Amino acid sequence: TQLLEQSPQFLSIQEGENLTVYCNSSSVFSSLQWYRQEPGEGPVLLVTVVTGGEVKKLKRLTFQFGDARKDSSLHITAAQPGDTGLYLCAGVDSNYQLIWGAGTKLIIKP
């Protein structure tokens, strides 16, 4: 069974602080996606990373795909209350199946 371990499960920080969320696996993925989900809504795709070592930036969010394509990180700089939500990572395996992490619940306090 392929697993995608996401950490931390829960993070509560003050506005303006930086944070990093991690997704780790022993499996290789052809790509990895990050989503953000707000209560009562479906996940919204933030980014897809495809190449090992790839770094993508989305305003204050920086996404990195590990060189071996087994892990990924999401770094938020100067977090704002609007960043609050559930962050999910999902890796695409060799059978084109999406393997989901359990999510990181992020709360940014004003």
Added chain:
Amino acid sequence: KAGVTQTPRYLIKTRGQQVTLSCSPISGHRSVSWYQQTPGQGLQFLFEYFSETQRNKGNFPGRFSGRQFSNSRSEMNVSTLELGDSALYLCASSEIGQGNYGYTFGSGTRLTVV
């Protein structure tokens, strides 16, 4: 472009009943996937349909079934509802599926079984 539309948004059913949920994907998207989301289990894959054919199936009992129509709209059905079926059911669409390009999710149907 209209997003993914799921109906109904909320549903309350009694144990033993059956339920049908509907999903209209983004126009032009031929792949529709269904997920069950609960606080304890996270996102669990139910099945994926592409051009009216079930392409992949998750590890759920046969009480969970689905279908896709020629216009790519999809329905999922749960028969003989159990309390544990209470969850947020999410539909996701993509042009061809197979993961690599990401999915667009609907807002979900919140099913409560009492």
